[in-house]
Amino acid sequence: MHLNIQVNGQNFILHASGAIYWPEQEILLIADVHLGKVSHFRKYGSAVPLPAISSNFAKLDQLLKTFDPEHIVFLGDLFHSSLNNEWKLFEKWVWETDQQIHLVAGNHDIISPLKYEAIGIRIHSEIIIDEFQFTHHPQEDGAYFNFCGHIHPGYKMYGAGRQSLKLRCFFMRKRKMILPAFGEFTGNYFLKPIDGEKVFAITGKEVILIA
Incomplete structure (x- = not known):
């Protein structure tokens, strides 16, 4: 279900949902939820199944x-755009949640x-704790x-033939971890790692390091 890594002597648990948990500080990091996007698509005629709205909240509860x-620290793009009927669902979820919730504001x-x-x-423009900086947009080293979001990183795995598998991933650079949406x-933006970069792909219910 999850994979533990260490950064600067601290533990970070990469969860198959796309979230990261920092146990030493008891902080849950989540990027690019884009609440309201399903309702936005449905409003303009896209055939998006209605249960997709509740799935985000079910994953959060789990x-x-x-x-x-x-x-709980949301690393930007918590809501996709302006207010719609998903705000009421989110408001109810917040009132039923015991945790302190933070939002590092993103472009959406x-x-x-x-x-x-x-x-x-x-609401924050960024959060800095000890040696770590939490933002929406990736920052220069x-x-x-x-720790950041915005990119919606993905990775394509190729088989022996021409088949490929598109996966969400955590994308780690020397001094940066980009969380998946x-x-x-x-959607995903597919990245190709170069020397020193690591891909932690989400395959079903597991997180695996791609060699």
């Missing part, structure tokens, strides 16, 4: 049950910060190890 974190986060603050969510119907 993560809270698994790790019981003190804090256009809903007023006042709406988030009214339900107890703290600097003094901190950067957590949400349904978000």
